[in-house]
Amino acid sequence: MLDDFIHEPRVAYFSMEIALRNEIPTYAGGLGVLAGDTVRSAADLELPLVAVSLVSRAGYFRQEIDAQGRQTEQPSLWEPREWARPLDAKIAVPIEGRAVWIGAWLYVLEGHMGGRQPVLLLDTDLDENRREDRQITHYLYGGDDTYRLKQEIVLGLGGVRLLHALGFEVRHYHINEGHSALLGLELLRRYIYSPEDRRPEESPYDIPRVRELCSFTTHTPVEAGHDRFSYELVQRVLGNAVDPTTLKHLAGAEDLNMTRLALNLSEYVIGVAKRHAEVSKAMFPGYRVHAVTNGVHPFTWTSEPFRKLYDHYLPGWCHEPELLARADCCIPDAAIWDAHGQAKLALIERVRARTGVVLHPKVPILGFARRMTAYKRPDLLFSDLERLKAIAGSRSFQIVLAGKAHPRDEGGKRLIEQLHAYARALAGVVPVAYLPDYDLETALALVSGADLWLNTPLRPFEASGTSGMKAAFNGVPSLSMLDGWWIEGCIEGVTGWAIGDAAGAADGEAHALYDKLEQVVLPFYYGYGDDPGGWIKVMKGAISKNASFFNSHRMMRRYTTEAYIR
Numbered sequence: 098m099l100d101d102f103i104h105e106p107r108v109a110y111f112s113m114e115i116a117l118r119n120e121i122p123t124y125a126g127g128l129g130v131l132a133g134d135t136v137r138s139a140a141d142l143e144l145p146l147v148a149v150s151l152v153s154r155a156g157y158f159r160q161e162i163d164a165q166g167r168q169t170e171q172p173s174l175w176e177p178r179e180w181a182r183p184l185d186a187k188i189a190v191p192i193e194g195r196a197v198w199i200g201a202w203l204y205v206l207e208g209h210m211g212g213r214q215p216v217l218l219l220d221t222d223l224d225e226n227r228r229e230d231r232q233i234t235h236y237l238y239g240g241d242d243t244y245r246l247k248q249e250i251v252l253g254l255g256g257v258r259l260l261h262a263l264g265f266e267v268r269h270y271h272i273n274e275g276h277s278a279l280l281g282l283e284l285l286r287r288y289i290y291s292p293e294d295r296r297p298e299e300s301p302y303d304i305p306r307v308r309e310l311c312s313f314t315t316h317t318p319v320e321a322g323h324d325r326f327s328y329e330l331v332q333r334v335l336g337n338a339v340d341p342t343t344l345k346h347l348a349g350a351e352d353l354n355m356t357r358l359a360l361n362l363s364e365y366v367i368g369v370a371k372r373h374a375e376v377s378k379a380m381f382p383g384y385r386v387h388a389v390t391n392g393v394h395p396f397t398w399t400s401e402p403f404r405k406l407y408d409h410y411l412p413g414w415c416h417e418p419e420l421l422a423r424a425d426c427c428i429p430d431a432a433i434w435d436a437h438g439q440a441k442l443a444l445i446e447r448v449r450a451r452t453g454v455v456l457h458p459k460v461p462i463l464g465f466a467r468r469m470t471a472y473k474r475p476d477l478l479f480s481d482l483e484r485l486k487a488i489a490g491s492r493s494f495q496i497v498l499a500g501k502a503h504p505r506d507e508g509g510k511r512l513i514e515q516l517h518a519y520a521r522a523l524a525g526v527v528p529v530a531y532l533p534d535y536d537l538e539t540a541l542a543l544v545s546g547a548d549l550w551l552n553t554p555l556r557p558f559e560a561s562g563t564s565g566m567k568a569a570f571n572g573v574p575s576l577s578m579l580d581g582w583w584i585e586g587c588i589e590g591v592t593g594w595a596i597g598d599a600a601g602a603a604d605g606e607a608h609a610l611y612d613k614l615e616q617v618v619l620p621f622y623y624g625y626g627d628d629p630g631g632w633i634k635v636m637k638g639a640i641s642k643n644a645s646f647f648n649s650h651r652m653m654r655r656y657t658t659e660a661y662i663r
């Protein structure tokens with residue numbers, strides 16, 4: 098099995114989380130979904146990749162929400178044996194002065210076009226390890242700093258060692274977010290100058306060689322998204338993996354900053370949208386940051402009715418999503434409207450079954466689903482309930498929400514409670530449903546079944562955002578702040594609508610949202626009576642202008658030609 102993959106050099110793609118399929122809960126949100134889409138596109142395009150992640154046997158968590166909107170977290174256990182096969186090789190890494198053994202599961206990602214990619218899921222739950230070490234790879238983003246550092250040692254150091262032990266020839270390393278930056282330390286240990294090449298006063302490590310081998314994608318301008326560990330902790334847990342002077346030189350003088358380490362050990366650094374690359378340059382002066390705007394996997398994020406439609410009118414769209422650029426001229430309006438109607442009915446049924454809320458097929462659905470945390474501002478739409486009711490009084494609409502809050506994000510949990518309170522306050526005027534346990538399946542149902550995809554982040558914190566791209570594949574236009582990918586994707590009235598302008602102050606944004614809904618979007622939806630031709634034109638604009646571009650095939654072709662092969 099493994100032999101199928103080790104005969105040619107591969108790009109090793111390291112990610113703390115990865116969304117392989119709905120039954121495997123080894124992801125928390127957008128970062129993991131992007132990692133999954135990366136490997137899915139690599140499979141379709143037959144790019145030789147090997148993904149490395151953690152087995153996360155207890156997943157991120159399963160979200161339960163009570164009637165008050167209080168979130169509780171249950172372990173989301175899965176059985177690796179059902180989906181992956183155990184590999185023979187084992188290696189050890191030093192943690193707290195002892196050897197912690199690491200094995201791996203081979204998950205073979207099979208693309209819908211027959212391409213296959215190996216995914217290694219690292220696992221410390223081995224008989225050789227003592228009890229607490231067996232849990233290092235159990236809880237995705239669980240535990241404290243010490244636990245996180247241990248996970249990152251397993252991922253970075255362990256991943257590189259295991260690839261080597263299994264016989265992989267790695268041509269390039271892709272550090273997908275700083276979590277896996279410790280892989281660079283293992284490479285430094287591998288590439289040490291021979292005594293005759295070494296210049297006095299200089300690092301014993303061949304840093305240029307390691308930089309040549311690595312690319313790094315940074316994913317967020319939010320400070321908490323960048324791991325930092327005190328050197329006291331690093332010393333206690335990791336010891337001296339590389340010499341401390343070099344480490345401080347590469348990872349920061351005060352504490353070990355994983356982002357800085359990745360920046361210093363990667364020749365090619367990438368931000369996930371044009372604006373995000375600029376913001377990252379300002380955050381890390383002196384580094385060159387390229388922009389490769391994210392994309393989503395075409396087949397995965399297209400609902401069944403739209404797959405059928407594209408197969409019929411634009412065959413080959415799955416491999417060349419550029420073909421979707423023709424959707425505006427080549428697909429009849431009625432076929433688009435019918436496919437959307439099917440996806441919408443499926444969402445309405447899901448909402449009824451999961452929440453008891455009954456939605457109306459003729460009334461537009463606003464969809465909003467994302468990680469529940471302060472900067473995403475899921476409450477912006479509800480900041481003036483009287484105004485919202487007044488808008489709904491003349492042109493009705495309904496709302497479907499979903500999203501998890503990190504177990505330790507108290508503010509995020511409070512937001513979920515508030516959203517439930519708003520839903521009660523709007524009862525009888527605006528139907529509001531909250532779908533629990535946001536996952537891949539719920540996401541597809543939502544982005545395809547909604548009529549309008551809403552996003553209201555506080556700028557400039559939305560690095561990219563990808564759910565609006567998924568909506569575009571299903572002919573669903575966005576109404577969004579001009580941040581992240583939407584700065585590039587928004588053509589006003591053609592692919593969707595902007596809230597406010599790119600420079601406006603944050604305090605007027607709720608009004609801008611209400612104004613746009615009341616004066617532009619809802620009249621536009623209803624303005625055509627029984628002929629939704631104008632709206633369908635925007636649906637087609639979303640497909641032909643945005644799905645054709647904001648897909649992970651384009652993203653991977655760019656990563657390949659600009660980062661992996663230079």
Ligand SMILES: *Cc1c(COP(=O)(O)O)cnc(C)c1O
Binds near residue numbers: 130564565567
């Ligand atoms: C796409 C997706 C996300 C990320 O969406 P954003 O728009 O980037 O917030 C998070 N969770 C799930 C389950 C997704 O499918």
